[in-house]
Amino acid sequence: MSTPGFPRPLPSLDGDSARYWKALGEGRIELPRCVECARLVFYPRPFCPACHSDHLAWEEISGAGRVYTFSVVHRATHPWFMDKTPYVYAVVELQAGVRLPTTVVECEPSAVRVGLRVEPVFEAADEGVTLLFFRPARR
Ligand SMILES: [Zn+2]
Incomplete structure (x- = not known):
């Protein structure tokens, strides 16, 4: 669902991050390692x-991680998100050693805690873009 007249803000899939976005579309997380x-x-x-x-080399990494920090958003900063509030904007720290800005989905905002174990959710959005979110780990 979206707010009429306001397309969802999406990343561009070109340049240095093209491989990252392509891998997300295939259900994997790939990042360059020095x-x-x-x-x-x-x-x-x-x-x-x-x-x-x-001198960088791309590799697939695990999506297992924990909530490093988060905030519950009650007031949308873009019209597309107006009917999505409240939602959880978070920084997730992957076991692989990087922190990613993201959204925690598939749970009530009140269930999110710092340190919560999470797993990736690959959401096919518009225009061939796949976005990376996280949900509480099921295993
Ligand atoms: Zn280096």
């Missing part, structure tokens, strides 16, 4: 933010 210092790089970019090397 070959020089082994740091996982999120968001995807053409160099390592730690050592500035451009």
Whole structure:
């Protein structure tokens, strides 16, 4: 469901993040890892933010993680989200070692806690875009 007249804001699928978005569309999370210092790089970019090397190699990572921090959004900042409130905007820390901004779905906002174990949800949105959300872990 969406607010009439306001398309859902979506990312562009080109440039340095194209492979990330393509993998999400296939139900996987892929990120570049720095070959020089082994740091996982999120968001995807053409160099390592730690050592500035451009020697990166993409790899699939697990979507298992925990809620690092979160906020319950009651007032939408974009018209498309007006009928989605309240929802949980969160930063999830993956076991692989990166923190991603996201939304926690498939649970009441009051059930979300810092440290909650989560698993990925791949949501096919409009225009061929797949978005990455998280829900409480079922296992
Ligand atoms: Zn590096």
